[in-house]
Amino acid sequence: MYDVIIIGGGAAGLFAAANLKTHNGLVLDHCPEVGRKLLITGSGQCNLTNTLPTDSFLTHFGSKQQRNFLLPALQNFTTKNLYDWFEQQGLPLLVREDGKVFPKSLDARDVRSFLIRLSKVQIITNAHITSITPLEQGFLIATANAAYETRNLILATGGMSYPRTGSDGSGYELAKALGHSIVPLKPGLTAISITDHPFRHLAGNAVRDAFVSFYHSGENAAYEQRRGDVLFTHDGLSGPAILSSSRLV
Numbered sequence: 001m002y003d004v005i006i007i008g009g010g011a012a013g014l015f016a017a018a019n020l021k022t023h024n025g026l027v028l029d030h031c032p033e034v035g036r037k038l039l040i041t042g043s044g045q046c047n048l049t050n051t052l053p054t055d056s057f058l059t060h061f062g063s064k065q066q067r068n069f070l071l072p073a074l075q076n077f078t079t080k081n082l083y084d085w086f087e088q089q090g091l092p093l094l095v096r097e098d099g100k101v102f103p104k105s106l107d108a109r110d111v112r113s114f115l116i117r118l119s120k121v122q123i124i125t126n127a128h129i130t131s132i133t134p135l136e137q138g139f140l141i142a143t144a145n146a147a148y149e150t151r152n153l154i155l156a157t158g159g160m161s162y163p164r165t166g167s168d169g170s171g172y173e174l175a176k177a178l179g180h181s182i183v184p185l186k187p188g189l190t191a192i193s194i195t196d197h198p199f200r201h202l203a204g205n206a207v208r209d210a211f212v213s214f215y216h217s218g219e220n221a222a223y224e225q226r227r228g229d230v231l232f233t234h235d236g237l238s239g240p241a242i243l244s245s246s247r248l249v
């Protein structure tokens, strides 16, 4: 019987593993390696936090309801706490002029190997979870060729963007089977595809500091307005102003 099993060795799972007080734990991940998405964050440099205080940091996250959901977590462990944790544990960080925080090496691989090194528990990859059964005191976790019992379970399977990094959405099914309710999923921070794209010939060109308005067909009032760079792509639009508005679109 394990004290803790963490399903998912991404940013959250590895950070949890690095903070476990017990050595009697296990990380299970269905990919051949852990932290694949972490490696591509911040263009491979890993922008691991920001120097903004919690209230201004939160204004960058979705609706008021979504911010209220995140608030207790960010109050309990602030961006400053995260910064201090990495520095105290021995990973030097650097703060850019815009307040973004990176490892001093500007290499996401260093963050991944640092978290793995701090974690004292075994990590098993290629572990596809087939079921989780609640026990009287704990859980039974089955993979195709093994079964594990644990007193505590952390489900850290990520979302469902970039499935080739392992976050294929199967974690939602595991959570649902345990009785959690899942709100309907929508994409965010993504480029926008346009049907019969009239500006395909401009692909690769960008407009700096554009003023962008989004309208529902037939309505005069814009439901979203943003200022920022816009990039024309082969099937639509991208760039910071588009990425930040995409969840509303």
Ligand SMILES: Cc1cc2nc3c(=O)[nH]c(=O)nc-3n(C[C@H](O)[C@H](O)[C@H](O)COP(=O)(O)OP(=O)(O)OC[C@H]3O[C@@H](n4cnc5c(N)ncnc54)[C@H](O)[C@@H]3O)c2cc1C
Binding pocket: 007, 008, 009, 010, 011, 012, 013, 028, 029, 030, 031, 033, 034, 035, 036, 037, 038, 040, 041, 042, 043, 046, 047, 048, 049, 127, 128, 129, 156, 157, 158, 159, 161, 162, 165, 166, 167, 168, 169, 170, 171, 174
């Ligand atoms: C291109 C890109 C750039 C980004 N840049 C930044 C950045 O600079 N700064 C930042 O803060 N955030 C950034 N993000 C967001 C960040 O990567 C995610 O918020 C973060 O990785 C989420 O961590 P997670 O542990 O919840 O999920 P993930 O990192 O996705 O990890 C989930 C893990 O669970 C495993 N898993 C999933 N389902 C199962 C299952 N059924 N059984 C077993 N294992 C399973 C997966 O294999 C994976 O290893 C970026 C995202 C992308 C796509």
